[in-house]
Amino acid sequence: MGLGKRVMLLGAGELGKEFTISAQRLGLYVIAVDRYAGAPAMQVADANEVIDMLSAETLESVVTKHKPDIIVPEIEAIRTSKLQEFEARGIQVVPTAKAAHLTMNRDAIRDAAARELKLKTAKFAYAGSEAELAEEAGRIGFPCVIKPVMSSSGKGQSVAKKAADIAGCWKYAVEGMRGDTVKVIVEEFIPFDFEITLLTIKQRKGPTLFVKPIGHRQERGDYMESWLPAKISPAQLKKAQAMAKKVTDHLGGAGIFGVEFFVTKKDVYFSELSPRPHDTGMVTMISQDLTQFDLHLRAVLGLPIPEISYWAPSASAVILADRDSEQYSFTGQAEALKAKQTDLRLFGKPTTRKYRRMGVALARGKNTDEARRKARAAAAKVKIEYR
Ligand SMILES: Nc1ncnc2c1ncn2[C@@H]1O[C@H](COP(=O)(O)OP(=O)(O)O)[C@@H](O)[C@H]1O
């Protein structure tokens, strides 16, 4: 083993698992790291480590032990000051240590996008206490959206419809916060027609590329289904691509970015960005030859991306757990796979939690409506049996 470069993956979830497979196919050695044993990417990686990724000391010890050439963050909650140190020592941090740092919390990247780069965003403000939140929400107006600056997958996020909701929203945000910063972002609620993820590939050499726009539907701030291509006008797509190029150029480095936008009749709003593959981008596992994981890898390694070939309109639909359990199994795969051009990815997470994403159904169709119907139908046929 160890013939190719050594990649250390920080965060070993379902996106990391697919990235690991892509990397191994091109001869790389992958060390998967997460805070719990048996994480999806650990099932396929060459080596595993279970550590607290917010701890500088334990990050140092695994890097000293495994000597990676490349560090690929898969989650936000990493001690990013340590990544800057690793980068200074000559390890490639993907896309850059600065990008990982700026996107760890919602505030730094929002400030860069809205204030420095002047991208169109929802009106927003920050608050560090309930009183401050009440004041800023009053200024922005109702309804407004409240999110911890450090959180993901909708955790701690809620909508305040009126001033009386603020106390509850504050409490919910504080409970859903990760890390030690007690700070929320409060945003104008955008009544968008739809939202998209624009997977943006920043190459070392060669132009920035875009995957076709991915439409998605969220519930509780978490993705339920995604499809490609989203029906967006050429003019609006051009606007979104220009914003994505601007913000990814600002962050620098090489790799794929999931850039999220809200689309209304008149406007396109930049919302947020992940400097890595995106959950809604799982649809690329059935829509095209180079998936978001292959594209990320090629960009990271500086390999050519001559073309992305699309097979057909496609969709993904999530398979969620509905309770907490230490033991479970799947049934219904045979039913789900009866439909043509349909597939499953069951992640093999060791335990379930209410609303935890356990798998995803994928489908192609004549158009995105048909692909969505097929993906949802297949997802509904997979049952989780709890023990
Ligand atoms: N200002 C807003 N107006 C309307 N909907 C919003 C707003 N902010 C977030 N949402 C909804 O909540 C989802 C999750 O919010 P997001 O900021 O992307 O957080 P996360 O990092 O958890 O994905 C969005 O995809 C969108 O559907």
Ligand SMILES: [Mg+2]
């Ligand atoms: Mg998001």
